[in-house]
Every structure is written in structure tokens, then in C-alpha cells.
Amino acid sequence: MSAALERLGRRFARFVTTSVVAWPGLWRLLRRPLLSQFQRLAPVWDQRRGPETLIPLGAALDRLDTPPQRIVDLGTGTGAAARVVARRFPEATVVGVDLAPRMVEEARALLPGDLAGRVRYEVGDASSLGVDPGAFDLVVLLNMIPFFEELTRVTAPGGTVIFAFSSGPETPIYVPTEKLRERLEPLGFAGFEEVAAGPGTAVLARRLEP
């Protein structure tokens, strides 16, 4: 892919993120072109991602008080974050969800046999997951657009959401901490923590018990 095309793709991802965070209803229009973009990127995605892209997520996981049992990685791509959390929490079951079937195929191919019993990858849309309310103790988004209503619905009371951005504010899919806070507080989140680690940043938010 040419450098110009790649720059355009990054700008488009930023445009979709900003638009959907401000007006979630726009997802209906932007879903299809974003899906095409990530379907195209799937075969090369994993080889472009170095270990440094996972550093902020690792630092955020260090801040968890109790090991989560049920974890979802939204916008899993080729599945790296799901594998990291599964290694970190050997008792947990993990599901990685992605809109792009080709990303899910790659993630499945990269899953080592010893994780196969408790990590699975599924095609799905993070704006409407079709799982029970409170299904997860930990919701992870690594470089992923947040759909606030749905991620609140699926986070168990007392559970945590981690938003990690591999290159901090330079990440194409990036949401500033103040914006995350502004959107999540009215939905019942508190205990925000911001972490800077390696080339990136992460934010933890805890869903209050009723």
C-alpha cells in the first residue's frame, strides 16, 4: 500500500472515531466503509504491529485490583490484546470481537493451541454485541472506537473498562481522556486512572456497583 493511501486511511479512521463518539447514529453510515478498510488491512495487520503497541495495555492491566474472569476485547483485529489478557489471567475466558471477518480469520490462525480452550474470536459489532447485560468483568479496547452505551451494558457492576491507545494521541483511533470521562461518568463509571507507558497511553474506568 502506498504511503499516501495509508495516510488517508489513518485520517479516515480518525474521522470515523471523532464522528461516532460525537454522534453515535452516524455509525450506520460509516460502518461499511470502515469495514472495507479493515478487511483490506487484515492480511498485513499483525506483521505491522510490534510488541511496543501492547505496552500501554500491559501497564493498565497492572492496575487491576482483582483478576477478571470474563473478558472481552472489542475491535480485537488480529487478536493480540485478547492473547495478552489471556496470558495475564490464566483463569479467565476471553472473547475477541471484530467487525471484519478477515481480521477474525487471522486472529484464529494466530491463536496458540494452549489458549484455544479459553480464548475465542467472533465476528460482531461492538455497537450491539448480543450478549447478556453485565456479561464481562473486563472490557478491553485497544485502538478501538468506543460505543459507550453498549460497553456500559455489557460491563458487570464493579467491572473495569480499559481504553488503550498504542501511540497515545497520535493513534488514528484515539479519544482524549476528558472525553472518555465526560461520556462515562453519566453512565455510572468512576475511579478513572490514566496511564502513560512506552509510546502510548491508557485509561481505566470502573463501573460503579448499583
Ligand SMILES: C[S@@+](CC[C@H](N)C(=O)[O-])C[C@H]1O[C@@H](n2cnc3c(N)ncnc32)[C@H](O)[C@@H]1O
Ligand atoms: C485500529 S484496529 C485495532 C485492532 C487491534 N485492537 C489492535 O490494536 O491491533 C481497529 C479494529 O476494530 C475493528 N472495529 C471497528 N469498528 C468495530 C465495531 N463496531 N465492532 C467491532 N470491531 C470493530 C476493525 O475491524 C479493526 O480490526
